[in-house]
Amino acid sequence: MKxxxxxxxxxxxxxxxxxxxxxxxxxxxxxxxSRRIQDIHDADAIIFPGQGAARSxxxxxxxxxxxxxxxxxxxxxxxxxxxxxxxxxxxxxxxNNGVHCLGILPGEVTPFRFPAHLKLxxxxxxxxxxxxxxxxxxxHGIEDNSRFYFVHSYHVQPADHTxxxxxxxxxxxxxxxxxxxxxxxxxxxxxxxxxMGLKLLKNFLNWNGTP
Amino acid sequence: xxxxxxxxxxLDVDAGxxxxxxxxxxxxDAGDPVEIARRYNREGADELTFLDITASAxxxxxxxxxxxxxxxxxxxxxxxxxxxxxxxxxxxxxxAGADKVAINTAAIFNPGFVQEASDTFGNQxxxxxxxxxxxxxxxxxPRWEIFTHGGRRETGIDAxxxxxxxxxxxxxxxxxxxMDRDGTKQGFDLALxxxxxxxxxxxxxxxxxxxxxxxxxxxxxxGGADAVLAASIFHFGEYTxxxxxxxxxxxxxxVRL
Numbered sequence: 001m002k003x004x005x006x007x008x009x010x011x012x013x014x015x016x017x018x019x020x021x022x023x024x025x026x027x028x029x030x031x032x033x034s035r036r037i038q039d040i041h042d043a044d045a046i047i048f049p050g051q052g053a054a055r056s057x058x059x060x061x062x063x064x065x066x067x068x069x070x071x072x073x074x075x076x077x078x079x080x081x082x083x084x085x086x087x088x089x090x091x092x093x094x095x096n097n098g099v100h101c102l103g104i105l106p107g108e109v110t111p112f113r114f115p116a117h118l119k120l121x122x123x124x125x126x127x128x129x130x131x132x133x134x135x136x137x138x139x140h141g142i143e144d145n146s147r148f149y150f151v152h153s154y155h156v157q158p159a160d161h162t163x164x165x166x167x168x169x170x171x172x173x174x175x176x177x178x179x180x181x182x183x184x185x186x187x188x189x190x191x192x193x194x195x196m197g198l199k200l201l202k203n204f205l206n207w208n209g210t211p
Numbered sequence: 212x213x214x215x216x217x218x219x220x221x222l223d224v225d226a227g228x229x230x231x232x233x234x235x236x237x238x239x240d241a242g243d244p245v246e247i248a249r250r251y252n253r254e255g256a257d258e259l260t261f262l263d264i265t266a267s268a269x270x271x272x273x274x275x276x277x278x279x280x281x282x283x284x285x286x287x288x289x290x291x292x293x294x295x296x297x298x299x300x301x302x303x304x305x306x307a308g309a310d311k312v313a314i315n316t317a318a319i320f321n322p323g324f325v326q327e328a329s330d331t332f333g334n335q336x337x338x339x340x341x342x343x344x345x346x347x348x349x350x351x352x353p354r355w356e357i358f359t360h361g362g363r364r365e366t367g368i369d370a371x372x373x374x375x376x377x378x379x380x381x382x383x384x385x386x387x388x389x390m391d392r393d394g395t396k397q398g399f400d401l402a403l404x405x406x407x408x409x410x411x412x413x414x415x416x417x418x419x420x421x422x423x424x425x426x427x428x429x430x431x432x433x434g435g436a437d438a439v440l441a442a443s444i445f446h447f448g449e450y451t452x453x454x455x456x457x458x459x460x461x462x463x464x465x466v467r468l
Binding site: 015016019020023051052053119121122123124125126127128129147149150151152153169170189191192193194197198 | 279
């Protein structure tokens with residue numbers, strides 16, 4: 001029996017994530033939502049969602065007492081960051097006048113900045129395309145430039161561009177997915193991205209954590 | 212290549228069933244929310260919006276169950292509106308599986324609620340619904356005001372100023388409905404849509420009056436909307452979402468096909 005834990009730290013739409021994962025999970029895979037350190041330690045894989053602002057997200061993570069457990073999990077087992085769960089993996093976010101994040105991946109989180117004449121709306125909300133910039137097991141069976149559902153006002157800028165696994169264009173091109181060893185993280189919401197999103201979640205559940 | 216314009220079918224829900232009012236009176240029954248949601252997802256709807264039109268406290272639990280049932284089977288964004296008055300109402304809907312809540316009347320009586328909800332859950336999940344009616348005479352420059360109670364009660368609030376204020380208070384998106392056009396099938400109030408989309412920097416959903424596929428395209432091309440919302444043209448099978456998308460694509464509008 002494979003056990004996948006969706007980490008609950010009071011930031012995000014956990015029900016949607018866990019329901020979507022359950023929808024595509026094999027019979028021998030159990031999905032649970034938890035914030036217990038023991039469950040995170042024992043899990044075979046971790047889904048790390050997140051929504052809302054960076055400061056409250058980091059605050060909730062520390063309050064829940066699971067920061068260390070998350071760092072450990074991110075070193076050793078298949079780990080999927082989603083939306084804010086991707087952003088807080090970085091060193092630092094400019095949101096809320098600056099927030100120090102987990103620093104598991106090198107880089108920063110910055111707001112969309114584009115010339116006013118482009119008149120682009122923020123949040124970047126809706127279905128946009130992800131161009132796959134490296135082959136990865138989580139892209140298996142997902143056509144390049146498939147559309148995923150995004151809703152965010154900040155985006156990650158990895159210090160090392162080889163971390164980038166996918167890019168999206170909104171005024172400028174930004175990193176929409178990162179991959180590093182056993183970690184894959186995506187700015188879009190696979191749990192809300194219809195069939196393509198479900199495919200990515202299924203790929204994650206089948207993934208052994210090697211790139 | 213880039214962000215697609217969205218097509219959003221809207222499901223009015225009364226006591227757990229989908230209905231659609233013509234000008235909010237004369238209601239017809241159009242079925243089971245989960246069935247309809249599943250069908251729209253298959254056809255390629257970009258999001259779904261549920262409006263709880265009874266909005267009485269007794270039926271709030273029913274709505275929570277509707278959202279739970281839909282969210283367990285349909286994996287696209289869901290917005291829920293109608294009777295959202297407290298942070299606790301927002302929390303219940305988000306926990307049930309909604310991605311966004313639409314706040315309408317409560318924003319008018321307590322604008323601070325929008326800010327509180329936005330600060331608590333993030334602006335990405337706070338939609339402010341604006342029901343506007345033209346109040347200027349035909350020979351005057353157009354002016355719209357906010358109305359409540361399905362367009363029956365005036366508030367004296369200027370709709371454009373209100374849209375800007377709601378953005379400042381933390382709305383992540385606006386759902387703008389013309390009460391003059393709702394149910395008429397004559398198309399969006401494009402002047403209203405343009406007046407608002409030109410003044411705010413958050414996404415705007417155009418609503419009220421869609422009777423054919425050209426209306427959807429006009430809302431985007433002339434109204435400047437980021438998304439278009441319609442109900443009856445989809446519910447009664449006049450057009451499928453897929454037909455609507457193809458129609459928009461043929462006019463050079465980027466859509467998710």
